[in-house]
Amino acid sequence: MSEGTVVEDLARAAAGEQASWDRLVERYGGLVWSVARSYRLGADDAADVSQTTWLRLVEHLGRLREPERLSAWLVTTAKRECLRVIRSRSRERTLDLAGIARTQADEPPPDAHVMALERSATLMAAVGRLGDACQRLLRVLMASPPPSYEMVSEALEMPVGSIGPTRARCLGQLRKHLAELGITQAGGGSV
Numbered sequence: 273m274s275e276g277t278v279v280e281d282l283a284r285a286a287a288g289e290q291a292s293w294d295r296l297v298e299r300y301g302g303l304v305w306s307v308a309r310s311y312r313l314g315a316d317d318a319a320d321v322s323q324t325t326w327l328r329l330v331e332h333l334g335r336l337r338e339p340e341r342l343s344a345w346l347v348t349t350a351k352r353e354c355l356r357v358i359r360s361r362s363r364e365r366t367l368d369l370a371g372i373a374r375t376q377a378d379e380p381p382p383d384a385h386v387m388a389l390e391r392s393a394t395l396m397a398a399v400g401r402l403g404d405a406c407q408r409l410l411r412v413l414m415a416s417p418p419p420s421y422e423m424v425s426e427a428l429e430m431p432v433g434s435i436g437p438t439r440a441r442c443l444g445q446l447r448k449h450l451a452e453l454g455i456t457q458a459g460g461g462s463v
Contacts, residue, residue: 278299278340282342286334296342303347303423304325304350306415307346313358322350329349394455402446406442409438409442410439412424412428
């Protein structure tokens with residue numbers, strides 16, 4: 273689908289044409305989903321983010337300043353929705369004493385979760401040391417399911433041919449930052 277077709281489909285969807293809307297959802301649905309999953313949201317929360325992102329598009333149909341940049345608009349909107357969900361979930365967390373009492377002997381030791389959180393925090397600290405472009409690229413590529421390079425290219429305004437080499441450089445920088453934080457691939461703890 274070319275830029276012109278995306279702009280045309282947006283205009284037709286704004287006029288109520290279902291087929292145009294369906295083409296937009298088919299083309300960009302995976303991208304929106306991958307952004308939600310890149311924030312490590314559960315499937316239900318990711319589905320809520322995806323649905324809300326599409327709702328926001330419906331609310332703004334015909335009013336987008338740059339309709340040819342729909343993918344970037346969707347990525348930004350999905351990111352904002354992810355952050356909203358994360359903020360609301362952090363307020364809802366409570367200590368489940370009954371759940372702690374139900375812990376069974378065949379479950380991992382209680383400190384396993386803490387250790388995993390520490391590894392995740394260290395990884396996020398290392399990712400935070402990367403430049404913005406590397407952070408955005410790696411977060412989008414870590415999505416499950418991973419988006420196509422074409423979608424990544426469109427969303428991040430990056431040539432398809434430079435995604436792989438840039439990814440390799442970003443991962444090299446990430447390994448360096450992890451080593452500085454005491455995390456190595458062999459021994460010393462690994463993520």
